Every structure is written in structure tokens, then in C-alpha cells.
Amino acid sequence: MNSVSPTSVQYLSQDELRHSDGRQxxxxxxxxxxxxxPGLFPGGGAARSQHSEPDxxxxxxxxxxxxxxxxxxxxxxxxxxxxxxxxxVYLFGHIYRFEREEDVECFQKDFASRIxxxxxxxxxxxxxxxxxxxxxxxxxxxxxxxxLAQGLVVHxxxxxxxxxxxxxxxxxxxxxxxxxxPLPCPSTANLHQVPPIPTDRSRGPWELQAPRRAxxxxxxxxxxxxxxxxxxxxxxxxxxxxxxxxxELGHSSGKKAGDWYGPSIVAHIIRKAVDxxxxxxxxxxxxxxxCTVYKDDVANLANRSxxxxxxxxxxxxxxxxxxxxxxxGGETFNPAYVDCVKELLRLDFCIGIIGGKPRHSLYxxxxxxxxxLFLDPHYCQLFVDTTKENFPLESFHCNSPRKxxxxxxxxxxxxxFYVSHRREFEGLCVELTQVLNSAAAKEKYPMFxxxxxxxxxxxxxELCSRFSQQTVQGQxxxxxxxxxxxxxxxxxxx
Numbered sequence: 001m002n003s004v005s006p007t008s009v010q011y012l013s014q015d016e017l018r019h020s021d022g023r024q025x026x027x028x029x030x031x032x033x034x035x036x037x038p039g040l041f042p043g044g045g046a047a048r049s050q051h052s053e054p055d056x057x058x059x060x061x062x063x064x065x066x067x068x069x070x071x072x073x074x075x076x077x078x079x080x081x082x083x084x085x086x087x088x089v090y091l092f093g094h095i096y097r098f099e100r101e102e103d104v105e106c107f108q109k110d111f112a113s114r115i116x117x118x119x120x121x122x123x124x125x126x127x128x129x130x131x132x133x134x135x136x137x138x139x140x141x142x143x144x145x146x147x148l149a150q151g152l153v154v155h156x157x158x159x160x161x162x163x164x165x166x167x168x169x170x171x172x173x174x175x176x177x178x179x180x181x182p183l184p185c186p187s188t189a190n191l192h193q194v195p196p197i198p199t200d201r202s203r204g205p206w207e208l209q210a211p212r213r214a215x216x217x218x219x220x221x222x223x224x225x226x227x228x229x230x231x232x233x234x235x236x237x238x239x240x241x242x243x244x245x246x247x248e249l250g251h252s253s254g255k256k257a258g259d260w261y262g263p264s265i266v267a268h269i270i271r272k273a274v275d276x277x278x279x280x281x282x283x284x285x286x287x288x289x290x291c292t293v294y295k296d297d298v299a300n301l302a303n304r305s306x307x308x309x310x311x312x313x314x315x316x317x318x319x320x321x322x323x324x325x326x327x328x329g330g331e332t333f334n335p336a337y338v339d340c341v342k343e344l345l346r347l348d349f350c351i352g353i354i355g356g357k358p359r360h361s362l363y364x365x366x367x368x369x370x371x372x373l374f375l376d377p378h379y380c381q382l383f384v385d386t387t388k389e390n391f392p393l394e395s396f397h398c399n400s401p402r403k404x405x406x407x408x409x410x411x412x413x414x415x416x417f418y419v420s421h422r423r424e425f426e427g428l429c430v431e432l433t434q435v436l437n438s439a440a441a442k443e444k445y446p447m448f449x450x451x452x453x454x455x456x457x458x459x460x461x462e463l464c465s466r467f468s469q470q471t472v473q474g475q476x477x478x479x480x481x482x483x484x485x486x487x488x489x490x491x492x493x494x
Contacts, residue, residue, distance in 0.1 A: 081402055091366035093348035112399040113163040115149040116375050117142045123235035123383040126247055126257040134243050135380050137258050139361035141246050142377030143354040144266035145233050146363040148241060150351045151321045151418045155283055156225045164219055230396050234386040240277035249273055263354050263414040264325035288324045291448040294455050322417040324448050329411035338406045340439040340447055342367055349428045355413030371403040
């Protein structure tokens with residue numbers, strides 16, 4: 001959000017990225033793989049193995065690049081976000097009308113309860129590199145973390161959960177970020193004993209609102225889960241969804257620390273991370289193929305009953321996060337999809353969209369009128385040791401909602417949905433079919449499809465025929481065509 005990611009702070013131009021002798025130091029498009037920068041990032045270069053020790057030149061470049069990004073993404077400026085009182089605001093399926101003061105307060109608490117994951121610095125070195133920060137390259141991974149975190153919050157805490165110490169903002173029209181004031185973090189076992197904290201207009205964006213009442217045992221249990229979920233995203237190698245783990249899993253997709261990640265690749269990294277995590281509980285992740293969700297593939301993935309078919313009413317299901325990577329336009333976002341995106345964001349099942357503006361990944365969580373609400377990972381914060389008891393939570397939540405116009409959004413994105421059991425999945429399929437068919441009835445091509453069967457049930461010829469009808473601007477590439485142009489979607493720079 002612009003409150004912590006100033007609009008004036010942009011990626012360097014190509015002229016700024018050249019030495020005085022004219023040699024280009026940093027060109028994100030110089031590699032045929034869309035993300036390998038020989039000589040700049042530790043471990044980079046075709047001749048150097050993935051986990052070899054970086055040389056002294058790489059160490060110096062890495063440190064200079066890290067220092068530059070720490071300064072670049074550490075600025076805060078005074079900005080304001082304007083919200084209309086005449087139009088409803090949608091946030092993860094909830095609707096808020098700002099002409100009612102109670103709705104304003106509920107929206108603030110709801111938004112501030114979302115887990116916010118940003119650039120970090122001074123964490124343990126990423127394996128085989130000198131990187132101790134993800135500034136400048138890890139924004140899509142952070143957006144993916146926030147999408148997964150929202151799915152885990154819904155899974156463990158419920159769709160209506162809000163943080164009992166939700167961050168406070170005096171006015172949506174007067175949110176002026178300042179340096180955070182360090183505050184003691186209450187113990188989850190003694191939340192009702194925390195002394196009140198002043199709530200004046202000089203408070204920083206991360207300051208806690210004092211609990212107004214004693215917490216029930218159920219609330220205390222949820223607060224413990226809240227902390228546990230955040231610890232799973234810690235910037236340490238042992239964290240199942242931390243930056244170290246995600247970078248490690250990205251190696252199989254040809255990515256490494258320092259590369260930029262596209263929303264499609266991040267979707268598959270999330271799937272792998274959940275598959276490998278025993279702590280995630282009764283949860284699986286499905287990533288759609290060719291902009292199509294195959295119902296039987298989801299059912300087979302979710303089925304826990306060895307002696308029953310997935311569609312048997314008595315079969316037990318895992319909860320499922322469904323991720324749908326797509327591209328909604330050619331070089332720019334196609335405005336024909338605006339209404340459909342709005343309808344999807346209004347669904348209770350939706351857990352957000354990872355995408356962003358060009359070269360600037362964001363996590364979209366709702367909308368008002370023709371603007372999207374988002375959480376922005378482009379703010380560099382200090383590493384937090386989540387292994388300590390009652391580690392501070394302030395930097396994992398933000399109370400400054402920001403907005404951007406649909407017209408500024410990059411067409412590459414991944415949308416997420418969460419269903420807890422078979423009946424919810426069936427309900428999601430019905431609602432998605434209605435939304436997508438409604439868009440098609442208006443002579444607009446559907447964003448994606450929901451079909452019966454498994455992916456292997458469809459032959460290549462049938463797939464090509466069907467997906468030739470799902471164009472965005474001109475014809476959408478067939479499966480064979482996609483194989484020739486993998487960088488079009490997988491390596492879009494956001």
C-alpha cells in the first residue's frame with residue numbers, strides 16, 4: 001500500500017542501471033529464462049552451480065543491492081486513501097457501507113486482522129547465496145504468502161475471525177503512516193491483564209488497540225493459532241512457508257533467490273509447500289490447468305476415504321485451496337473482465353488475488369467501485385524471531401488500506417478460493433458457473449472454466465478446440481502453443 005510503499009519509489013530505469021562506462025549492471029529481461037541475472041545475484045551465472053559459494057565480487061554486489069533496496073523500501077510518506085460513503089466496500093465476501101459508522105469500524109478491524117507479509121532484512125542467509133533480504137525481488141513470493149495465510153486463517157480460525165488486538169485508525173480518510181512505536185506484546189495467556197494503551201491520533205500504523213474486555217478461552221485458543229500461523233511464515237529455514245522454503249521449492253521451476261517470480265509459478269510453489277507440511281492439517285492445494293478447474297481432480301485430491309469414492313456422500317474430504325492462474329489481457333488488463341473480477345471477490349469462498357501492477361506485485365483483497373483494495377509487500381522490515389515467546393505481532397498487520405484502479409493492474413494473476421468440505425465445493429462450483437456464464441452471456445469470454453471429469457479425460461485436440469474459444473485479446477494459445485511460449489505467463493515481471 002502506498003502508505004508504506006510510496007508511489008514515487010519505482011524500479012530503476014535502464015539508464016540508471018548502467019555503469020558510467022555504459023555497461024549494463026542490472027537488466028531483468030536480459031535472461032532467456034526471465035529471471036537469471038549472471039554476475040549480479042549470488043549463485044547466478046551459467047557456469048556457477050546453484051549452491052556454489054559466491055565470489056567476492058558477488059558478495060559486494062549483493063550487499064550494495066541489499067543496502068539500496070533497504071533504503072528504497074524503508075521510506076514512509078504521508079498519504080491519504082479516500083473512500084466513498086456512497087458506494088459499498090467489499091472485503092473477502094463481506095460488505096461494508098461507510099455511511100454507517102459501525103461499518104467503518106468493522107471494516108477497519110477486518111482489514112487490520114489480515115496477515116501482512118512484507119520484505120524483510122537481516123534474516124539468515126539463503127542457502128548458497130549471500131542474500132539476507134528479499135528486497136527488490138521477493139514481492140510475488142510475499143503476495144503468495146499472504147494468499148496462503150488468508151487460506152490458513154479461514155481454515156483454522158474461520159471466515160469471520162478478527163484479531164482481538166486489531167490495529168486502530170482514527171479515520172479512513174486520515175491514515176498517515178509514521179514510524180512504528182515499539183510496544184510490549186501481550187501474552188496470550190494474560191490478554192485480559194494488559195493495561196490500556198492510549199488511542200490518540202499520533203499512533204503509528206502498527207500500534208495495538210487495548211483489549212476492551214477479558215478474552216474467553218476460545219479467543220485465547222484462536223490467538224495461539226494466530227501466532228502459530230504467523231510463525232509458519234517466519235524468515236527462517238525451518239518455517240514451512242517461509243522465504244527460505246519457498247525459494248528452495250522454486251529451484252525445481254528454474255527459479256532461485258534474486259529472481260522475480262510470476263503468479264503462476266508462485267501458485268505451484270504454494271502447492272508444493274503445503275504438500276510437504278504436516279502442520280497444515282487437513283488441507284490440500286489444487287492448481288488449475290489451462291484456466292480450467294477439473295471437478296474430479298479436485299475431488300480425488302480432497303478425498304480422505306480410502307474405501308469410498310470422492311463423490312460418495314459419506315466420503316470424508318480434506319479442505320482445499322483452489323488456485324487459478326490466468327492472464328486477463330494482452331499487454332494490459334482487459335476491462336471486459338472488471339465485472340467478473342468484482343463478482344468473484346464478492347464470494348465468501350474467495351481468499352484474494354495475487355498479481356499487481358507492472359513490476360510491482362500486490363495482494364488484492366476487495367474493491368470499491370472501480371478500484372481494488374490491496375496489501376502491499378513492498379516495505380522492508382527487520383527480521384522478527386518468531387521462536388521467542390510472545391514475539392511482537394505489530395509488523396505482521398497493517399491498518400492502512402490502499403487502492404488502485406483496475407486499469408493499472410497487470411493482466412497476469414492467480415485467484416484463490418477456499419472450501420472446507422465437499423458440499424462447500426459443490427456450492428462454489430455452482431456460484432462460479434453462474435458468474436462465469438453471466439460474463440459469457442454478455443459477449444465476454446470467461447476468465448476460466450469449471451468442468452466435470454479429470455484433466456487426462458480430455459484429449460489435446462479437444463483441449464485446443466475448447467480453449468481457442470477462451471480468448472482475451474486475440475486468441476489464447478493452445479496447450480501446444482503454451483509450451484512454446486512458457487515465459488508469457490510463468491515469467492511475467494510484476
